[in-house]
Amino acid sequence: MQSNEHGPIVILGTGGTIAGTAADPHDNVGYRAAQLGVADLVAAVPALARWPLETEQVAQLDSKDMDFGVWQLLAQRVAHHLARPEVRGVVVTHGTDTLEETAYFLHRLLAPAKPVVMVAAMRPASALRPDGPQNLLDAVTVAATPGARGVLAVLAGQVHSGLEVRKAHTYRLDAFGSGDAGPLGYVEEGRLRQLRDWPQGEPLGLACLPASPAGWPWVEIVSSHAGADGRWAAALAGLPVQGLVVVGTGNGTVHERLEAELVRAQARGVRVLRCSRCAEGVVVPTGRQALPSAGALTPWKARVELMLQLMAAG
Known part of the structure; x- marks a missing residue:
């Protein structure tokens, strides 16, 4: 399945710190996650207007509370949009706590031939210097890159494979790594510098999931x-x-x-x-x-x- 280089990029929201707010803009840890909708996150980044975007709110939760029901629904919505010939790629806004698990789950299940880019933030949207807007812009940049494929994660200017990404620090903005493998690439001033090949694999397919999350x-x-x-x-x-x-x-x-x-x-x-x-x-x-x-x-x-x-x- 090939992506359409002029088609829309779909941004699916699930909550997380990237959508969090705190009463005090100096507070980067005492915030409430998942307070803003995905459309609000997009509207806060004027540079995103250069791409045709669609938004959909799949869930609204702190990712520490991620569950099988949300995973099942998210996988179904990602697969739905990937199957649309005109869609170029999908971006998923997510919390940092369980991002690595969701990324691995989606790639093993779908192994998509178009990009599915996970994006998150270490600071809430209300922070004096939030990292979410830049991360979101970088994620859409990667999703719009011709030839990009697989489940990826984009944070702090680094691009990771969904098979390898893991949270490695509790607080820093560059909290994610890929272990020995290292990042797939970097986003630098709106351009991707790719170091390794995109993640591959054979999809298990949605059909392997039980009809209800209770059956997992x-x-x-x-x-x-x-x-x-x-x-x-x-x-x-x-x-x-x-x-x-x-x-x-x-x-x-x-x-x-x-x-x-x-x-x-x-x-x-x-x-x-x-x-x-x-x-x-x-x-x-x-x-x-x-x-x-x-x-x-x-x-x-x-x-x-x-x-x-x-x-x-x-």
């Missing part, structure tokens, strides 16, 4: 650490949990007591993936693993991946 598989995250004894994993395995992601230490290593419980859970049919709590690097195979590795995935992306695998398997 239950996948939880447990962590390995000094003194881990596995009782939490054993308790979860005794419930109708379908998957467990274990956040290992170092190279995905897991405390022996926790590992023993996870191996027992795996034998009973619970799917398990093992990753690392380290901020960078991949889980390197050693040939002695009792639990399958999630490779380069962060724990949060590994959870999304396991849910999607379970849904695709029916």
Whole structure:
């Protein structure tokens, strides 16, 4: 599917800090997220008038409260607009807290041949120097770039792949990175400087999603650490949990007591993936693993991946 270089770009709003406000313009942390509509965000950036844009409010929430219902609706609306031949690309305004999970979910599900650009902000719209307007302008610039494809994230002038992006800082404006892979490119004065290829992949397709979000598989995250004894994993395995992601230490290593419980859970049919709590690097195979590795995935992306695998398997 090829994008129309003269067609509209659709901007879907879901809330987040980029749409947040605070009573005091000096307050960059005590704001309320998701207070402004996506049309208001676009109207606040006059430079966006150079492109034909359409806006749609899909949800209005703080992204820490993101849920499967919003994901399902967002995926459906993104797919709907991508299927319109005249649409050039889609931009999704989102909160920073779970942006990496939503980006991974959308790319694995849709692997779009047009750009789907996630954009967010670390400061509310009411701040003295909000970062949202520039980020939104940069996101539309990337969405309008000929040949762009896949789910991307644009923040602080950096372009990341939805497969790799992760929030790496609690407060800084340049809070996002892509681990060892690094950014796909940079937006500099309205132009994209591309460093790597666009993300690829085979789409799982909307058909793998259950009819209702209530039917999504239950996948939880447990962590390995000094003194881990596995009782939490054993308790979860005794419930109708379908998957467990274990956040290992170092190279995905897991405390022996926790590992023993996870191996027992795996034998009973619970799917398990093992990753690392380290901020960078991949889980390197050693040939002695009792639990399958999630490779380069962060724990949060590994959870999304396991849910999607379970849904695709029916």
